Amino acid sequence: MSLTLEQIAKLAGVSRSTVSRVINDQPNVRQEVRERVWRVIRETGYQPNLAARSLVTRRTGVIGLVIPRAVQSLFADPFFPQLIQGITQACNTHDYMLALFVLHTKEEEQKLYPRVMRARLLDGAIVAASEIGDPLVRHLIENRLPFVLVGRPDDPTGISFVQPDNVIGAYTAVSHLLRLGYRRIGTITGPLNTTVGLDRRQGYLDALRERHGVIDENLIVEGDFTEAGGHAAMLRLLPHRPEAVFAASDIMAFGALRALREAGLSVPDDVAVVGFDDLPAAASCDPPLTTVRQPIRRTGTQAAEVLIDILNNGPTPPRHITLSVELVIRSSCGVERKR
Amino acid sequence: MSLTLEQIAKLAGVSRSTVSRVINDQPNVRQEVRERVWRVIRETGYQPNLAARSLVTRRTGVIGLVIPRAVQSLFADPFFPQLIQGITQACNTHDYMLALFVLHTKEEEQKLYPRVMRARLLDGAIVAASEIGDPLVRHLIENRLPFVLVGRPDDPTGISFVQPDNVIGAYTAVSHLLRLGYRRIGTITGPLNTTVGLDRRQGYLDALRERHGVIDENLIVEGDFTEAGGHAAMLRLLPHRPEAVFAASDIMAFGALRALREAGLSVPDDVAVVGFDDLPAAASCDPPLTTVRQPIRRTGTQAAEVLIDILNNGPTPPRHITLSVELVIRSSCGVERKR
DNA sequence: CCAGTTTTTGGGAGCGCTCTCAAAGTCATT
């Protein structure tokens, strides 16, 4: 059915070994022979059998993207698609395949971990959105599977990761609000069992401490990175009369906008809103959302490239990459009015 | 480093063959032996090497999800995440792995096709959102790779696919508008080089012909399933004074809503809007969008299950599955006002 | 033109598994 090395060898009038050398671009093959072999390969459409190859090389050319269960909701916003785009881009460039593991339940998690890690069919993994204390990272280390995290882990010792600059991003957003004259600034945080949630809250606190000095605990409400969560959080914030709100994600900002609209309040006249992510929808919502742009696709590409580099060139000192972010000023922060 | 069958055999005091039989749940092993072997496997955490296995079985346990390049934009809306969720769910249940192929450029397409199909590392494929005349389907057939399409192909002969009922969905949406008394009903279609785009337009035409009889070509504008495309299409529609608009996707409906808002028109008072998909955001936009709900996750699950069934039980007559859709009435169609 | 050196080539082993087939073991029946 499918061609083998041996058959190509026969067709080209050389040995199996020579064909193998040609395919793997190894030296010590006469130019003329090399060309002849390539011609046969091209004409027959031969592709080496990857199972056979990886049986001997102990490498599969497959990397996994693992998305633990807790983030079902996250998966409903365009963050993951963009991340995946970035990752697949890098995979395509470097001839790796991407396997996707979306874990819906705890049982699946239990079942998948051993299978994936010990069956040796992944060369490495990218882990997105794990929570603090997630045992996944420990398992990966125990099984010696190279991996890169998207998002800072709780304890980064010996671990490579790629993340946006969450602290600075939040700091910039809140500083902007302070500069516009708002004082009672609330925040809808991300889940505080994630480092993203923690870091963006930290940026909020930093800005407030530095430029204003007063923290009102009533103005800090925990959200969950969903639209409904943002909506609920805004409702809890409203009684405390915030002049402005920093939402730790655009999706939550959309929920907040809806809550404000339903309460008959105008944005930014009654309450200013700033988000984080700069999703495509941020530009087209009403009013257009001022937000912190993070390079999601590039995060994915970088994570994949760090991993692939480790796979191709052996272990390196762990790399901690923080990508810079940028405040995109639209109208939801009330920039026109206040200036 | 990693354990092999032979080592497990030695530990359990049996032969390689017996361990293999136990692992693959084959008959003709004494109960007592079977248990002893399982205990050793559990204690050692042994997992069979998949490369070695698939070298002899000619199966990898991997299915691919292929997303051709044209749909970059689509990937920015939650359709694909939901589809992927459905697919991974089925994969997890049936012990298959999912490999993701997102093709960004034509070159990647050229490069990937042979590699993926001939290297035999996919048992089968799910193809999403291919255009009419896409050579991918032809390649799949030529390479005898079992596959299932998400969305009806142009010529369904011999091809299995899963799709929502696009024609009926559009028909229902437009009939609803007609029943509410609107007469000048426009539509923003999907790309007309896709069957989805064609079918939803067909439903629009069917409803109009049946209940109204008059088709105004000026009220039919082609969109591209993006927010910006919906916005642009609405701008082209406005001069022809539609009373209502059926957008072939929610994302385009959002663009249309924005165009109307910017034009100072009220929805639904000046123009009613109906979408298609029922994305999460449809419930929370302003005004909440009346739309056709399609079971995206279930589409993914079904597609994966049809494929896996073919892989596990051999070829079957091609299956054509059309999932029913449901009109979700919110306020953007002006239901309260007209009743 | 030959010994010595370097480049090119081919054959064999083996990666870890499944599968076939024959040998060994078990059981019932005469």
Place this chain on the structure above:
DNA sequence: AATGACTTTGAGAGCGCTCCCAAAAACTGG
């Protein structure tokens, strides 16, 4: 106790590739 039928077990081959090593071929310089 011996025969036949069936169940259980193990040894061997082979899947298609890479890698090692030895053989062959092609170059050197004297």
